[in-house]
Amino acid sequence: MEQLFFIGFAFMAVVAAVGVISLRNPVHGALSLIVCLLQVAAIFVLLRSPFLAVVQVFIYVGAVMVLFLFAVMVVDLRRVELESPFNARGIFAYILAPIAVIEIFAVIFVSKSFDAFTTVATLPTKIETLARVLFTEYLFPFEIVSVLLLVAMVAAIVMTLKKGRS
Amino acid sequence: MVDIIKTVITRVLFLDFIKGLLVTLKYTLSRSITLKYPDHETWIPYERFRGEHKLHRNEDGRELCVACELCVAACPTDCITVVPMEDETGRRGINDRVAKVWEVNLVRCLYCGYCEDACPTTAVRLSRGFELACTDLDGTIREREALLTESPIPEHYEGGVVVKAKYIRKLIQIKPELWKQKDWWPAKPGRSKKR
Amino acid sequence: METIPLTWYIALSTVLFFLGAAGVLLRKNIVIMLMSVELMLNAVNINLLAFSYYLDDMRGQIFAIFTITVAAAEVAVALGILIALIKRRNTVDIDQIDTMKG
C-alpha cells in the first residue's frame, strides 16, 4: 500500500521535474516545479516527517515559487519563447547526467551496504522532539540561519530598490 | 493631552468603527423604502394626480359624454378624436348625442387636464392609472369602450398610500377603508402630513 | 503494509538531482536554471529525510530545515540579482551575459 503511494508520488515528481527542464514557457515550468515540490512534500509525509512536509509546502510552494513567478512575469515572455530554450553546450549534460545516474543506481542496487537499513524507525513524529533538538543542540546554527535570512532580505531589498542617485 | 488620550483610546478600541457598524445596524432594523411594485404592492397616487383618461356615466348608467368636441378643441396636442352620433332615441337635442368614437392617443397626450376643464358634463376625467406600458403601438390608443370601464381607485379617495397590487390588477373595487394601507410618508412629529 | 526500501528513496533523489543538474546545464533561461537548483536542493532534502528516518535520528530533519531556510534566502538574493540584471541588460539568456568573458 505504502509502496504504491511512493511509486505514484515518485512518478509524478519525476514527470514534473522533466517538465521543469524541458518546458519552453517559464510559467509552465514554474507550475511543473510546484507540482514536483508538492509530490516531494507527500514523500516527506511517507518519511514520517509531517512538519517538514508542511514547511516544504509553506516555504517552497507558498513563498519561493510565488517569488519565481513574479520574476518570470516581469520578463518579456514573447521574446524568450521564440529563442531555442536549450544551451548549445548541453552535450555534456546529455552524456554525463545519464552516466552518473546509472552509476549511482548501480551502486545502490548492486551493493549490499544499504541492506542494513531495514528497521522501521521508532522515532516519534511529535514536533516537540524535533523542536527540543533544534532549540538545544542546534540553537547556534538556528540563530545563524535567522541572521542569514535577515541579511538576504536586506540584500534583496537593496538590490531591487530604485536608486536615488544615478 | 486629553485629546491625544481620547484619540488613542478611539483608535485602540476601534470606536469609530463600532459607531459605523451601529449606523448600518440601525438601517438593517429599519423598514425598507422599496416597494415590491409590480407583484405585490402598488402605489396609489394622490388625488391631484393626472393619469390615464376615463369616461364616466351618470347614476342611470347613461354616458355623460355628449360628444360636444370641446375637449378636442381644448387639447393642445390634438390627441383626442371624437366622432359624434345620435343615440337610439331619435331626438335631436344636445343630450341625445353620444360619441361614436372617443379615442385618445396616450403617447401624444401630455396629461395637462385641459380636456377635463373644458368638458361641460364632467364626462372625461383623468384617473390615477399610470401603468401605460404596452408592447405595440396599438396599445397606446385608448378606445371609448376601454375608457368607459371604471377605475379601481374611487374618484375621491385621497391616495398617497401603498396597497396590495391585486386590487389594482384584478380591478377589484374595495372600499378605501378596507384597503390594507401602508402610509407612504409616515407623519413625523414636526412635519404635517402632506395632503 | 510493506515498508519502502531505503534504496527507492535514494534512487528517486538521484533522478531528481540529475534532472536538476541537467536543467542547470541545458537551459538558457536564468530563471529556469534557478528552478533547477531548487530541484537539486529538494533531491538532497529527500535524501536527508530518508536517512533520518532509517537511522532513527532527528538530525536529518534539522538539516533539511536549514536547507529549506538557506534555499529561501538564496532565492531571495538570486531573484534580486536577476531583476537587477534584467533591468540592466534586458535579457534572461545566460549566453548573452558574458561581459566578464575575456
Next chain:
Amino acid sequence: MPSIDTLIVVGVMLLKVLIIGGALFCAPLPLTWIERKLAGRIQQRLGPHRVGPFGLLQPLADMIKMFVKEDIVPAKADSFLFKLAPILAMAPIFAIFVVVPFGPDITIPFIDYKVSLYITDMNVGIIFVLAISGLAVYGLIFGGWASNSKYAMLGGMRSTAQMISYEVAMSFAAVGVVMMSGSLSLVDIVTSQSGGFLNWNILYLPVGPLWFVIFLIAGLAEMNRIPFDMPEDEGSLAAGYHVEYSAMRFAFLSLAEYVAMVSIAVLLVVFFLGGWDNPLGSLIPILDYVPPVFWFMGKVGAFIYFFMWLRFTIPRYRYDQLMTIGWKIMIPLSLANILATGMIKIYADYRITDVLEMVGLKLW
C-alpha cells in the same frame, strides 16, 4: 487485503469528506442570498424577492444563468492555465477543512460506533492550515497571467502581493494561538479552551484580544473582502485578476471567495472562540443538552454575518494604505505581541478563571 476495520475507517472518512465537501459546495448558494438580503436591509432595499418565496430561489436562478452563459477564453490566453486557475483558487480552501474539528467525538446510538467530527487530526494542523491557505494565491497569479490582459495581470500581481503580505501577519497570529494553547493540533487548541467563554483564547488577557484583532484583519485581507477587496475594485485596474473570466469559471472564483469567507470564520472560531465550546460552560444546566456542533455552527454563522455586515459598512482601503497597514502596523505589532505572549506564558500563565478561583470566586 485490508481488514474490515480499516475499510470501515476509510469508508467513514470518505463519507465525512463527501459531506463536508458537498456542504461547502452548496454553502455559497444560501450565503449569496443572505448577503444580498442583508445588503438590501442595510441600504433600505428589499434584496431579491421575486424568484420563489422571499427570493429564496434566486441563487439557483443565478447558478442556472452562470451555467448557460458563454464560457469565454480570451484570444492568445494561455488556455491550459486559464482553465486551471479557478480550480487552483478553489482546491486549497477546501483542503483547509480537512483538519477543522466541528465537534467532539460522538457515539452513534444502537451500533455504538464512535465517530470523530473531523476528517483528520494532524499534529501539525495549524501550519497545515497556513501552508494550504497560502496555495490559494496561485489561482490569482495564474488566472491573472493566463488571461493575457494587462489589467488582469497587474490585478493578479497586486492581489498576490496583498495576500503574501498579510499571510505573514496571519502566521504570526497563528504562532500566538499556538503559544496560548500550547499545541499545533486544532483539536488540542479547541480542548485547551474548553469550559466557558472566560477560558477562550480571545480572553487570554492581555494579549488574546490583540491576536484576535490581528488575525481578523489579516483574515479579511486573505479572503479579499472589504475593506481589503482589491480584486473587486472596479475603479482601479478594472477589478483585477478575474476581469477576463465569465460563466462557470467566474462562478468558481466567487465560490472560492465564499468558501474562503467560511474558512476564515471557522478558523477564528477554532483559534479564539473555543470551537464547539459552550459559551456559558455548565453554568446553565439545560445548555448541556445542546449539541456542541450547534455552538460551533452558531459562532461561525455569527462571524459570517459580521463579515457581511462589515462589507456594507466600511469603504475600501487604497492599495498603499493596505500595504502600510500590513507591513508597518500589523507585522511590528505581532512581533511585539509574540514577545509579550512569551513573557506572559513564562511568568504569569493565568486565564481569567484561574484568577477568579484565586480570589475565591468559582463560577463553574
